[in-house]
Amino acid sequence: MKxxxxxxxxxLIEESKKAGNTPSKLEIGFKTYARLVEDDQFYVHVTKxxxxxxxxxxxxxxxxxxxxxxxxxx
Numbered sequence: 001m002k003x004x005x006x007x008x009x010x011x012l013i014e015e016s017k018k019a020g021n022t023p024s025k026l027e028i029g030f031k032t033y034a035r036l037v038e039d040d041q042f043y044v045h046v047t048k049x050x051x052x053x054x055x056x057x058x059x060x061x062x063x064x065x066x067x068x069x070x071x072x073x074x
Contacts, residue, residue, distance in 0.1 A: 004032055004071060006042040013058060016073050026060045029070030033062075 009026075016023050028036070036042045045057050055062040060073075 004035060004069075006036060006039045009036065009042070009057070009071070012071070012073055013060065023060050023073045025063055025074040026057060027063050027065050027070060027072040027074065029065055029067040031068040032071055033064055 013023060013026075037046065042057065046055050046062065
C-alpha cells in the first residue's frame with residue numbers, strides 16, 4: 001500500500017464501475033492520503049471541491065481514517 005499512486009486509485013474506481021457498483025465513498029488512511037496529495041493529478045481534483053470540509057475525488061466523497069495505509073472504496 002505504500003507504493004500506491006493516483007493511477008491505482010483510478011483503476012480501482014473504474015473496476016468498481018465496470019462491476020456495476022456506484023462508489024459513493026473513498027476511505028483513505030492519513031499516510032496514503034498524504035502520499036496521494038503529492039501527485040498533482042490527485043491534488044487538482046481534490047482541491048477544486050467547493051467546500052473545503054468535504055473533499056471529493058472524481059465525484060466520490062473522501063473519508064480520512066486513522067489507519068496509516070488504508071484504501072477502500074464503498
